[in-house]
Amino acid sequence: MADQDAQSTVGFEPPALSVLRWDEPPEGPVLVLLDQTRLPAEEVELVCTDVPALVRAIQTLAVRGAPLLGIAGGYGVALAAARGYDVAEAAGLLERARPTAVNLGYGVRRVAAAHREAVGKGAGDEAAAAVALAAARELHREDAQASGRMAEYGEALLEELMPGRGYQLLTHCNTGALVSGGEGTAFAVALRVHRGGRLHRLWVDETRPLLQGARLTAYEAARNGLAYSLLTDNAAGSLFAAGEVDAVLIGADRIAADGSVANKVGSYPLAVLAKYHHVPFIVVAPTTTVDLETADGTSIIVEQRSGREVTELTSWQGVAAGGGGGRAVAPLGAPAYNPAFDVTPPELITAIVTEEGAVSPVTGAGLAELCARSSQV
Numbered sequence: 601m602a603d604q605d606a607q608s609t610v611g612f613e614p615p616a617l618s619v620l621r622w623d624e625p626p627e628g629p630v631l632v633l634l635d636q637t638r639l640p641a642e643e644v645e646l647v648c649t650d651v652p653a654l655v656r657a658i659q660t661l662a663v664r665g666a667p668l669l670g671i672a673g674g675y676g677v678a679l680a681a682a683r684g685y686d687v688a689e690a691a692g693l694l695e696r697a698r699p700t701a702v703n704l705g706y707g708v709r710r711v712a713a714a715h716r717e718a719v720g721k722g723a724g725d726e727a728a729a730a731v732a733l734a735a736a737r738e739l740h741r742e743d744a745q746a747s748g749r750m751a752e753y754g755e756a757l758l759e760e761l762m763p764g765r766g767y768q769l770l771t772h773c774n775t776g777a778l779v780s781g782g783e784g785t786a787f788a789v790a791l792r793v794h795r796g797g798r799l800h801r802l803w804v805d806e807t808r809p810l811l812q813g814a815r816l817t818a819y820e821a822a823r824n825g826l827a828y829s830l831l832t833d834n835a836a837g838s839l840f841a842a843g844e845v846d847a848v849l850i851g852a853d854r855i856a857a858d859g860s861v862a863n864k865v866g867s868y869p870l871a872v873l874a875k876y877h878h879v880p881f882i883v884v885a886p887t888t889t890v891d892l893e894t895a896d897g898t899s900i901i902v903e904q905r906s907g908r909e910v911t912e913l914t915s916w917q918g919v920a921a922g923g924g925g926g927r928a929v930a931p932l933g934a935p936a937y938n939p940a941f942d943v944t945p946p947e948l949i950t951a952i953v954t955e956e957g958a959v960s961p962v963t964g965a966g967l968a969e970l971c972a973r974s975s976q977v
């Protein structure tokens with residue numbers, strides 16, 4: 601029934617994406633980002649020389665996705681230290697740049713604490729800045745490692761649920777190398793299944809309104825030679841009804857202590873569909889995305905974004921330049937509801953897969969146990 605518009609090429613390995621890197625040109629240290637607002641049309645780098653530039657990049661989604669936000673936030677603190685800015689002030693600006701992904705605050709606080717400790721022990725500016733940079737690099741390395749382990753646990757879980765067969769997997773938003781120090785979260789599982797020759801198809805939700813699925817996941821799927829098809833978010837229901845989805849794999853921006861998962865808006869309706877159709881709904885996220893201090897889903901702050909992202913068919917660059925700038929698809933001034941995320945309750949989730957293993961059924965106690973095993977929390 602689906603377009604056969606992408607041929608699987610198991611064994612093909614594209615060059616790794618350079619999503620974020622620290623550089624030290626003669627003019628001073630910088631954080632270089634792959635500008636995700638320009639994908640898939642152009643692979644363009646965005647050079648951040650200071651924290652306000654990085655905050656803008658975070659708010660316009662030039663850099664995005666929970667784990668990568670943590671890494672970017674950590675390097676942002678290192679950048680402030682290296683350039684002689686007030687580190688505590690910079691950390692506050694970065695932490696407040698977006699409210700939902702808990703990794704952002706985690707990365708910022710972890711690197712700021714390392715810097716503070718170095719200063720407390722009498723380190724000079726340069727030495728303390730070096731400590732901050734080392735802490736950011738360590739966070740980056742750990743996230744890459746976590747990504748590989750999540751892929752292994754995720755693949756093992758699929759095998760346990762559906763032994764000895766291949767799968768059609770459905771995913772939402774973007775969860776690959778573009779959001780990670782490694783190959784991502786949910787997408788990394790699909791990639792591993794693909795490399796094992798068992799991915800029959802990756803169904804990619806376009807992910808309205810900012811099209812992270814169409815622009816970014818399809819880009820990553822194509823780069824890696826996956827058999828994939830893009831669908832409008834509205835088409836998922838009929839795909840489930842036709843029996844064409846074996847499992848849903850998504851990432852997370854914040855997981856509350858009770859196992860409620862905040863992820864890109866549109867995740868919750870998929871979980872409801874999956875439950876109705878008896879299809880496993882699997883969340884893949886590092887333990888750094890678990891927030892044991894947020895008791896439940898109702899306590900998660902969901903970012904509300906500009907209504908213009910809904911009322912205008914924007915050129916993506918228009919959004920990056922401050923919202924809108926595109927062709928109106930609604931009457932001038934039409935009010936719009938535009939939450940960036942929604943929250944899926946634990947009873948709709950088959951399993952949460954982390955780098956420490958999977959929890960299924962999803963309970964607060966099981967989640968807390970996984971987090972206790974992690975050195976990162």
Ligand code: MRU
Binds near residue numbers: 779850852863940
């Ligand atoms: O608004 P975005 O693009 O930052 O939202 C990203 C998502 O919702 C991802 O699914 C989530 O961060 C998980 S990525 C591992």
